[in-house]
């Protein structure tokens with residue numbers, strides 16, 4: 001895979017010198033939701049082992065990018081490409097992308113009543129670790145799986161009881177986010193996108209999640225952290241910080257860009273990019289905080 | 290209370306037809322098609338019934354004929370009453386040969402892992418379930434305690450007084466058009482009497498009593514649970530039930546006396562041509578508990594709203610129902626709770642799944658009569674819609690004549706499962722695995738209330754439905 005950066009836009013990410021391994025490459029990505037264009041040409045390149053942060057005001061399109069990468073059927077890619085190691089994946093279903101090593105920690109994890117965490121995760125782990133597994137073929141061994149999930153739960157400070165609960169059903173906000181990190185730990189993706197995994201959590205929970213991620217990420221994982229807070233980034237120092245405005249990445253910098261944004265907000269950025277999206281004209285859903 | 294017909298009457302229609310032969314050769318007696326007084330009299334005569342039952346049937350026929358078709362619920366325009374055989378009596382149990390059963394039905398039975406003997410019964414090959422002898426000793430044990438468990442026709446002959454005291458008291462023929470039809474032509478069904486204080490601690494299964502010659506179409510079930518007694522009755526089977534006729538119209542009447550408990554579990558899976566129109570009602574007296582657990586799969590149209598009339602203080606009623614509507618199917622199901630006395634409580638949990646253009650409707654009534662103070666009722670209905678072509682509706686009716694009551698209604702309806710699907714698929718589950726998992730989880734509250742073997746069969750059946758390979 002060539003490491004050249006698409007010259008079409010100055011917003012594409014650079015690379016860390018010496019980084020090797022897989023590459024997730026997003027080129028001039030345009031995404032619509034219900035025929036409304038949301039992303040308007042996103043470029044980004046993430047290598048295994050790199051940490052990227054994506055920041056930007058509410059409604060700028062961060063979650064849209066996350067969903068489009070993960071393959072949500074309602075997020076239509078109208079042009080551009082998403083490649084993993086040169087393989088175009090934008091026509092792949094979500095499960096195929098997951099088997100290629102993509103993982104999204106949801107901003108709003110979905111409740112699935114009646115489905116036990118352990119049952120679901122054992123299935124998921126079996127498919128991800130054995131991508132050629134056919135339906136009906138054996139799952140990963142029960143004992144092995146049970147030990148592994150317990151160890152991971154211990155590391156994340158989770159009660160083992162969670163394995164027997166229904167997926168996200170009746171979970172507090174913090175418990176849901178921890179469950180996302182548990183899944184990340186079990187599935188060991190090559191590329192992890194974390195969509196505001198730190199929001200809505202108290203500071204203890206933010207610390208657990210941040211430390212958890214720091215332990216899990218490493219040379220084998222490329223990480224895209226979508227966040228408003230600095231905390232997560234303190235534990236997981238990004239090499240690249242991207243700022244999204246109006247469905248485009250308008251600036252990319254180093255970790256200090258995150259500090260600047262926290263200190264001064266988005267006013268300066270907006271001023272520097274007046275035509276990106278001066279103010280969102282639509283109403284941002286209350287949930288998108 | 291029987292004169293107080295609720296606003297929307299309980300109606301159930303079921304019809305089943307699955308193109309395999311019903312050649313007259315196999316029947317000792319078969320009425321001609323259609324329905325009139327002569328046929329009704331003939332049925333009564335064939336069964337050697339007492340005069341009062343013949344009169345009851347004839348009167349019911351008049352009611353049936355005088356009532357219009359319900360204008361609500363599902364589409365019954367293709368239901369032709371004149372095209373139905375209302376009574377058949379099999380010549381002998383070897384009526385049909387297993388070889389005559391269509392290949393795809395046999396395959397379905399195999400995939401469900403149905404035992405050989407039962408398969409033959411299900412396919413209509415045998416009128417008598419071979420395993421009956423196995424339960425012989427069990428039945429003796431029950432009989433020693435005074436429990437009566439037999440088919441309804443035998444009960445009329447063998448326990449005439451008990452029978453007459455209760456028959457038609459919970460659901461009189463005038464209740465609705467289909468109850469009237471059943472009252473006119475009923476045949477078969479179960480009769481259970483549990484004496485005072487007798488608690489039967491294992492489920493009584495319909496398998497026990499399959500000794501009547503013609504099963505099914507216009508079944509009439511009557512259960513009397515005397516004071517302080519308890520019983521769990523399990524009816525039906527989770528394998529597709531095939532019949533040569535396309536209307537199933539049963540009536541189930543239950544009386545739960547003071548301090549008694551009754552649970553009635555049904556899992557039905559009709560073939561796709563059946564109109565399944567069933568009237569089920571229980572009267573629950575002081576401090577008693579009545580529970581309906583009702584699973585509806587298959588059929589063309591099911592209209593079924595198990596009802597509980599809470600007659601005296603302290604009575605409790607619960608209905609847990611689940612409907613699965615696939616291609617070309619309409620499940621119009623729900624529950625009715627009628628609070629006639631103070632301090633009564635009810636709970637309705639209704640779950641429906643719609644797939645491949647199927648339609649499911651929840652239709653429920655909670656009624657609180659004047660002076661029935663301190664009643665509580667809780668209604669929860671969840672609909673799972675698996676694709677945009679499918680549909681779900683809710684029709685909750687609440688009629689309260691008393692102020693001092695607590696009624697809660699929660700509906701999470703029309704929730705397309707796509708966010709759940711995407712979530713699971715983003716973890717590497719295929720679409721098929723993900724939807725099977727969502728559906729299994731969705732019905733979990735019902736499944737865990739079922740006896741083990743039914744739970745296993747229901748899960749397997751749902752899996753097959755999900756693959757689209759059944760029905």
Ligand SMILES: Nc1ncnc2c1ncn2[C@@H]1O[C@H](COP(=O)(O)OP(=O)(O)O)[C@@H](O)[C@H]1O
Nearest residue numbers: 033038057058059060061062063064065282288
């Ligand atoms: N499912 C959706 N339906 C309609 N509009 C959507 C949907 N998802 C996102 N949008 C719109 O797209 C824009 C970007 O939203 P989002 O990606 O959630 O922003 P962010 O995550 O940066 O807050 C917003 O205007 C939002 O209202």
Ligand SMILES: [Mg+2]
Nearest residue numbers: 062063107288
């Ligand atoms: Mg967002």
